[in-house]
Amino acid sequence: MSGRMSPIALPPHVLERADVQAALRCHDFGKVFKLARQWGGISFVKIADACDIKPERVGRLARGEGAITTYEKITRIADALAIPGHLVGLAPRPWEQTQLDALPHTEHICRLPAPEVRAARVSPRAFGAAAGRGGGDVERRRFLAASGVAGIAGMLPERNAGSHLGRREVAQLRLRSSRLRRLDDVLGGADTRHIYRTELDGTVSLMRHASYSETTGKQLLTIVSELAQQAGWAAFDAGDQREASILYRWAHQAASEAGDRALEANSLAFLAYQQVSSASSGVATAVASCRTAGSDAPPTVRGLLHERRAWAHARAGEAKETEAALAQAEEALSSSDDEPGPEWASWVDGRELRIMKGRCWTELHRPLRAVPELEAALSDFDDAQARDKALYLSWLAYAYFDAGEVEQSAQVIGRAIDLSEGVGSVRPRQRIQTFLTRLHPHRSLEAVAEVLRRGA
Template sequence: MSDHMSPAALPARVLNRADVRAALQCHDFGEVFKLARQWGGISFVKIADACGIKPERVGKLARGEGAVTSYEKITRIADALAVPGHLVGLAPRPWEQAQPVPESARQQERSPVAPEASSAVGVSRPSGAAGADQEGDDVQRRTFLAATGLTGVAGMLPEGSSGTRLGQREVDCLRARSSRLRRLDDVLGGVDTRHVYRAELDATVRLMRCGSYSETTGKQLLTVVAEQAQQAGWAAFDAGDQREASLLYRRAYGAARDAGNAALEGNALAFLAYQQVSSTGSGVATAVASCRAAGPDVPPTVRGLLYERRAWAHARAGEAVETERALAQAEAALGSNADTAGPEWASWVDARELQIMKGRCWAELRRPLRAVPELEAALADFDDAHARDKALYLSWLAHAYLDAGEVEQSAKAIGRAIGLSAGVGSVRPRQRVRTFLTRLHPHRHSEAVAEVLHRAV
């Protein structure tokens, strides 16, 4: 047998070693981490992501520095590495009590560290997250959320079943659950939610692989997959994993196209354009393609969403005329009297959302006299519970104030953004703050600016 084991086969080989079994009973996971990297080619970053601990902490444990004593972390590590409960002083893990399943499915479900086998809809496992979680409560919260997601739709089928007939009931259940989980994004960042959304997507893929269904039901299931892939992609983007986000958006586009859902097809491209603008350059061509793919017959909220994201792509490209045209098209769509009900995933698009986008676009185009009133009005009663989004919007307000020469107001706005972004599981507010502080630094002799710069250290 080759010394270089595939990651999917890793747990069985590791746990067959007497010395590793002894180490596990002492909660010395460092030896297992070392063997995972040596035999399975699994990076410490990937192990850290699956186990919910910092990459540097994994490295220290592998060097024999420290030990894991937290019950929550031991539970998370045991489930990630498929460690039987009795080896670490836990009750039998849920996967130990499952009925026998095919080997490919067993490898996929028992070890989140290992890459997923290829599936019919082409969804792969996420790579390591950029930016590790904080220790303590944040990790426990993420552990709880991940457990909630993993016990979801996978339970709709008996373990190991095949050929189970799926119909409208299962589709409705999947949609309702996805709708509930989507609301997590209102108050949590992608670092907290990406594992939940990805687990839900993977469970739906397994459901489709195991079951049978009519062509109509198949298209409905593909629509669910497209929605879930978009949500998982958004969470990956928010967590800073651009490669995973791009992959998921493209998978969502393929699923939506196969399902014949023009609205989701356009939205997948709009997501991709938004990511391109934020990370790789111009996303104008993709944003234009998103509006073309959706066509004129999609619901008003969808048209509004696509055109406002197109406006953002134009603004980032410095195209003021095209920006204003796209914003007008978004406003016309949202103000239309069309009685077509929009999809739930676009229900958050409303007049205030458009007002915020207007302010962001004009701030990006260095038009503070147009940006400030829009952002101030939209943020006047914006709930702090939506900390990530409010921090981001305040950062654009800070830019606009500084362009207008209002240094103290600018410092005040970015100070509020710093306070709101503390502890938020998203890389984007912190990136925006860091970028803006370089602009604010020349004004450090101002008392208001000096205070903000001190807080940001």
């Protein structure tokens, strides 16, 4: 061995695999090496060279012989294979921060090269053939969602690259963004991330080749920021935390350049939510998002930001701060009828607040406060929003479990399993699998044994 590492990055489609992420969480690098060769075409020799490990040692690890246990070796492998720190229980690696710091400022956004990504198109004939094969609520949900994609695509106005952009073109782009945003109600990030990224790249390309006034330019930057937030959310939902973080910071820069404080604050709120989800404290970022928006932000925006701040406090175990943030969110939303907010915050309402209350109290192990909120919010929640409902049911299951209602929690998680089938999101499956491990000691109960079989 030369002692000099030659880093190679695991391809995104390998890092996004559930079995790869499970192996990384357990530091089962032998399995990671094996899957990298199987799904990424990376030979053991290349892995050995990148990680500064002897090839025969890599082979033994791949056969399940031995393990990587020291911090030094874990960090070396993570850096050599460009594995984000949160996937192996580490803080963000220095090269991750370097990537984020290297992002261009928004005044150069129009010169960014757009990746060659194409949104999937589905023909009516394909829908007919698929409908003939499937059945049940899950299949119908897939076809309804896909039909929505086809319908929206047909309604979108065409872009005119190379022309002068004005009020009419900005309105068309906003319409595109609004219609595409609705896909997130019924589809997971794995299904939408390339659609949103294609729209983002296309809009940036349009700005690069068109002329427009300074006022129009700022309006276009707000659209870019909204699209980057949506693309970042889809990447986050699909499990690609690195791309999500980059897109959120891009969105923040675009909103800042456009002078849109509410949108800038929302970008920070997205970042805070991601930080919390990757075992880092997002409290400081969430507090900064509320401060950035200010007290004069539209009520729905303030409600959304305070909700996300409450979630960050709850994950940090700060009950007093959580309750205060939830109260501020409720106060803001109670006045939302008087002042309409931006379209991207229009989904925040009383039911969404009840769900967040239930989630926060579940995280704080206060089931007597969590269960009523979640039950009330989910009583008429549409199954077509399968990803979100499965996620919210998982918190309800945790709350019942903390209350000592083990069989009821098993019943609830069983409903979440049904809904999560076929959903293009890693989050419901991750929460369900984690909860099933908690149920395992109670497998002598018939209801628990049944749901464990289904989960397996």
